[in-house]
Amino acid sequence: MNEKHTPVYINGIGIVSPQKPLRAEGLLTEPVSYHASQLRCPDPGYKEYIPAELIRRMGRIIRMGVTASKICLKDAMIRYSPEHENPINPQAIITGTGLGCIEDTEKFLTSMIKNNEEFLTPTSFIQSTHNTVAGQIALLLKCHSYNFTYVQRGNSFESALIDAITQMKTGEFGNVLVGGFDELTQHSFAIMNRMGFWKRKPIDNLQLLNDHQRGTVAGEGAAFMFLEKQKHSGSYACLRGVEIFHKPASNNDLRHRLNKFLARHDLTEKEIGFTLLGFSGDTATDHFYHELIKSFPENSGFGYFKHLCGEYHTASSFASGLAALIMKSQSIPEIVRLQSAEKNSAPEYILIYNHFRGANHSFTLLSRP
Amino acid sequence: MSKKIFVTGIGIICAIGNNVQETLSSLVGSRWGIGEITLLNTILKGVVPIAEVKLSTTELLDLSGNSGRKDLTRTTLLGMIAASEAMASAGIQEIGKYRTGFISATTVGGMDRSENFYKEFLANPSKGKLIDVINHDCGDSTERIARHIGITDFVTTVSTACSSSVNALIFGSNLIKTGQLDRVIVGGTDSATRFTLNGFNTLMILDKTGCHPFDENRAGLTLGEGAAYLVLESEEIVLKEEKSVLAEVSGYGNANDAYHQTASSPDGTGAWMAMSKALEMSRLSLSEIDYINVHGTGTQNNDLSEGIAIERLFGDRVPRFSSTKAFTGHTLGASGAIEAVISILSIVNNMIFPNLNFRTQMKELKIKPVTELLTNIPVKRVLSNSFGFGGNNSAVVFSKPDDNSAPTEHNGLTPELLI
Numbered sequence: 001m002n003e004k005h006t007p008v009y010i011n012g013i014g015i016v017s018p019q020k021p022l023r024a025e026g027l028l029t030e031p032v033s034y035h036a037s038q039l040r041c042p043d044p045g046y047k048e049y050i051p052a053e054l055i056r057r058m059g060r061i062i063r064m065g066v067t068a069s070k071i072c073l074k075d076a077m078i079r080y081s082p083e084h085e086n087p088i089n090p091q092a093i094i095t096g097t098g099l100g101c102i103e104d105t106e107k108f109l110t111s112m113i114k115n116n117e118e119f120l121t122p123t124s125f126i127q128s129t130h131n132t133v134a135g136q137i138a139l140l141l142k143c144h145s146y147n148f149t150y151v152q153r154g155n156s157f158e159s160a161l162i163d164a165i166t167q168m169k170t171g172e173f174g175n176v177l178v179g180g181f182d183e184l185t186q187h188s189f190a191i192m193n194r195m196g197f198w199k200r201k202p203i204d205n206l207q208l209l210n211d212h213q214r215g216t217v218a219g220e221g222a223a224f225m226f227l228e229k230q231k232h233s234g235s236y237a238c239l240r241g242v243e244i245f246h247k248p249a250s251n252n253d254l255r256h257r258l259n260k261f262l263a264r265h266d267l268t269e270k271e272i273g274f275t276l277l278g279f280s281g282d283t284a285t286d287h288f289y290h291e292l293i294k295s296f297p298e299n300s301g302f303g304y305f306k307h308l309c310g311e312y313h314t315a316s317s318f319a320s321g322l323a324a325l326i327m328k329s330q331s332i333p334e335i336v337r338l339q340s341a342e343k344n345s346a347p348e349y350i351l352i353y354n355h356f357r358g359a360n361h362s363f364t365l366l367s368r369p
Numbered sequence: 370m371s372k373k374i375f376v377t378g379i380g381i382i383c384a385i386g387n388n389v390q391e392t393l394s395s396l397v398g399s400r401w402g403i404g405e406i407t408l409l410n411t412i413l414k415g416v417v418p419i420a421e422v423k424l425s426t427t428e429l430l431d432l433s434g435n436s437g438r439k440d441l442t443r444t445t446l447l448g449m450i451a452a453s454e455a456m457a458s459a460g461i462q463e464i465g466k467y468r469t470g471f472i473s474a475t476t477v478g479g480m481d482r483s484e485n486f487y488k489e490f491l492a493n494p495s496k497g498k499l500i501d502v503i504n505h506d507c508g509d510s511t512e513r514i515a516r517h518i519g520i521t522d523f524v525t526t527v528s529t530a531c532s533s534s535v536n537a538l539i540f541g542s543n544l545i546k547t548g549q550l551d552r553v554i555v556g557g558t559d560s561a562t563r564f565t566l567n568g569f570n571t572l573m574i575l576d577k578t579g580c581h582p583f584d585e586n587r588a589g590l591t592l593g594e595g596a597a598y599l600v601l602e603s604e605e606i607v608l609k610e611e612k613s614v615l616a617e618v619s620g621y622g623n624a625n626d627a628y629h630q631t632a633s634s635p636d637g638t639g640a641w642m643a644m645s646k647a648l649e650m651s652r653l654s655l656s657e658i659d660y661i662n663v664h665g666t667g668t669q670n671n672d673l674s675e676g677i678a679i680e681r682l683f684g685d686r687v688p689r690f691s692s693t694k695a696f697t698g699h700t701l702g703a704s705g706a707i708e709a710v711i712s713i714l715s716i717v718n719n720m721i722f723p724n725l726n727f728r729t730q731m732k733e734l735k736i737k738p739v740t741e742l743l744t745n746i747p748v749k750r751v752l753s754n755s756f757g758f759g760g761n762n763s764a765v766v767f768s769k770p771d772d773n774s775a776p777t778e779h780n781g782l783t784p785e786l787l788i
Contacts, residue, residue, distance in 0.1 A: 093625070099506055100528065105564075106487075112567050113488050117412045125568035126631050126758070129476060130507065130528035135759025138625040144642055147625040147761055148536060151478075152525040153508035159525040163540055166547050190494050191502055246512070246521055313506075360508075 006169045009369055010236045010324045012076025012226030014068040014179075016044045017309050017318055018205075018219060021071075024236070024325050028333040031308060033206045037198050038189055038218035039310035044071075050140075057123065058136070059104045061183035061222070065095070065133035066140065068222035069179055076226040079234045088226070090177035092146040093134050094164050096156030098313020098356075100130030100149075103185045133181060133222075146173070154356020155244040156180060157317040161364065162242050164227055179224035180317025184310075189218055197311075197357070199281070206335070208281040208307035216280035219310015223317035225324065235369035237327035237350070239320075240265050243363045251291045254361075258295055258353075261363045269296045273347025274332060276323050278354030279304040280311045285358035292353050301347065303336040316354040316362060323350045323366050373604040374542045374618040375770065378459025380451040380556075381710045383595030383697045384420035387432065388454055393714050396722045399742060401696050403579040403591050411563045417575045419561055420593030420698025422447060433517070440500055442479040443594075445510040447703075448558030449517045451596035455554060456518050459600035460612070467551035467606060470523035472541045473511040473598075474533030474557030476702035479504030481560045510558060523550060528702065530757030531664075532623075533557050535705035535765050538599065539621045545603050552606060556598030556706035565701065566592050572631070580667030580699070582692035583676065583738045585729035590666040593698020597706035599713075616713045616767040619653065619750070622646025626760035632670050637678025639762035640664075644682055644752060647764040653750060658688045658766070660721050662712045662753040665692020665738075666699050675754065676734040688752075691724035691739045705755035709765065712751040716769050720744050 015022050018039035019032050046055050046063050049070040055063060073088050107124035129135075131149040138147050146167075150159035157180030164176040192198060199213040208217060227239060243261050248254040262268060275296065277289040293302060309318040326332055330346035352364040379389055384402025386392030395402070406414040408421050422429075429446040430436050433453070441449075452471075461469075482501040490497035504510070511526040523544070527537045534557030541553035559565075569575050569592060576589040607614060624646060626639025633640065648655065664675055672692075679687055693711050700707050715721055724738035731737075749769045756762045 122571040131759040151507040
């Protein structure tokens with residue numbers, strides 16, 4: 001497939017994160033700092049987006065996911081006049097999540113174990129399936145379109161993007177609502193803590209890379225993008241391509257993969273003005289990012305994002321939304337920059353390189369719309 | 370987009386057989402796989418039946434060549450066994466020769482062991498063996514199965530409840546059509562767990578006597594477990610390697626019912642849309658479908674909604690149809706792939722397998738399922754349905770390969786060897 005010639009535009013963004021609402025204007029000028037081992041999303045104002053009687057029944061991840069999708073679709077509607085009455089009905093809803101509705105899963109599991117399989121109620125079981133968020137979005141929109149959920153650890157959101165791009169390029173869909181989400185629960189935090197995922201002592205999240213404990217800071221969030229074939233004045237960026245791969249065999253292998261990925265888009269490293277890297281502050285796995293940096297010429301710009309959202313399986317969905325906002329705002333927020341070099345001018349291309357615990361790696365390429 | 374997708378290998382393990390031959394033998398012999406719970410440690414033992422794979426986890430370790438390992442879940446082991454059989458069935462030896470992907474589906478992932486972990490963990494958060502929970506997420510089983518069969522190029526997991534593995538087939542087919550992969554192993558795996566058994570029990574949709582799909586007096590589903598995989602290859606590979614072909618993937622459709630989180634709509638909108646899309650892509654007329662392997666769980670809601678959707682789509686000329694869930698139980702994320710394998714066995718053998726346990730015509734429907742094994746009837750095109758929670762509905766059409774394309778002869782997939 002020729003990856004070069006069928007553009008896919010990012011025309012709407014909706015992000016629920018531990019940060020304040022992200023907008024192109026004044027992007028991350030007031031980053032929220034936490035002294036914690038985990039970054040959780042404050043209530044983004046669910047009531048504005050979901051009927052109150054439904055909010056009560058929904059698990060947190062469903063609230064976060066549905067809200068992010070609504071913010072995204074509302075954002076995509078901005079180009080229409082306020083009188084425009086037909087809401088957007090996506091031609092596809094494609095989502096990715098690492099652990100899905102883990103809170104409801106834990107709830108049902110806990111009551112099943114504590115009550116020895118008796119006196120159980122179905123609500124948390126019903127909401128425990130990984131496709132609940134995508135299903136609820138469809139239900140609330142009355143949207144009968146293609147509906148899909150991927151669950152591949154650190155490549156869950158990327159799998160959703162690959163599906164979306166594939167079917168937009170074949171002409172199957174003119175637009176796609178695509179999103180990634182994961183929630184943090186006290187149980188999942190505690191279990192992953194025992195596995196050595198997180199830093200043992202709380203840290204200042206904005207100093208993530210200056211902390212030398214093993215592990216990273218836990219996070220959560222939901223991020224959606226509305227992809228369309230048509231460009232318009234509000235388009236944030238063009239989504240060029242995505243590639244996923246399992247742990248590279250060597251540093252050479254990693255650089256070779258990058259080179260091949262860029263070549264498929266007729267690009268070389270020197271044309272990538274800015275690369276957003278998934279640095280998590282975990283010394284055991286951050287070396288991949290240091291290696292990748294070596295592939296680029298000296299004046300290249302680099303940034304990072306996990307100090308803002310924490311580490312989770314679909315943190316790359318936050319990164320994609322952030323990269324698109326950077327493209328639109330034409331400047332790179334200070335808090336995102338890794339090196340404070342001149343890089344104030346908007347880059348033509350932004351590359352995202354992320355991995356989850358060194359296992360699931362991905363490249364995502366955006367360009368100016 | 371004229372590229373054809375061919376099925377060149379299949380593998381299965383379920384309540385009626387540990388491989389394709391055994392499964393086919395049970396289908397031909399009308400031997401169902403539903404019985405009393407023997408492996409799962411649950412208070413529902415003796416209360417509701419189940420369709421278990423009749424091998425302990427230790428036996429599955431041995432069968433999959435993993436004797437002695439402690440880090441593999443039942444879901445992963447079932448998947449390894451079926452995926453290995455599919456690879457062998459397609460005669461794949463040199464994986465690196467073509468860009469090969471693995472797309473697996475599961476709904477419970479490693480829940481069979483998380484259940485044990487949580488028991489100790491809830492009593493004391495520093496207790497519970499981590500080896501029982503590192504496999505919890507759905508992606509874990511996929512990565513381990515992929516490693517087991519040697520696939521590294523492209524690996525991902527789909528989880529859309531009970532439609533998951535048909536969706537894995539849809540994504541895999543699209544990746545071949547767009548030239549991103551040359552071949553892909555697609556399917557799904559799910560083991561029986563107390564979590565799912567109790568979940569369906571709270572919804573009061575477990576039939577205490579074993580499921581009766583499309584029967585007026587049906588009282589729910591029967592939980593099953595298993596795994597099945599299909600090897601899909603591009604037309605280019607099939608021609609170049611002169612591979613034998615089991616079936617062609619002619620069309621597929623995915624739609625959302627958008628009616629209720631768990632219940633299907635009374636008019637079967639999502640089901641109708643998924644079937645319509647699959648038929649449209651296949652460019653076949655309604656009359657060209659010889660058989661429908663229906664989702665047919667045996668719940669009041671599904672069978673009525675699906676039946677209405679089928680009557681709405683096919684009118685007075687509804688093809689022969691049956692639910693094979695009274696053989697295999699409802700295997701959730703694996704069910705779409707298990708029924709895809711059964712559909713392909715129908716095509717290869719010109720047989721239609723019966724809908725067991727049917728006694729009484731549903732009063733809302735005009736149609737009734739095939740209840741006896743039909744042999745020596747032409748089965749050229751089969752529609753297979755898979756529907757799930759979240760309104761996720763999918764359908765796929767398989768066709769007998771054209772006479773002028775590759776030969777259909779495939780060793781070991783005909784029941785003559787058994788009878």
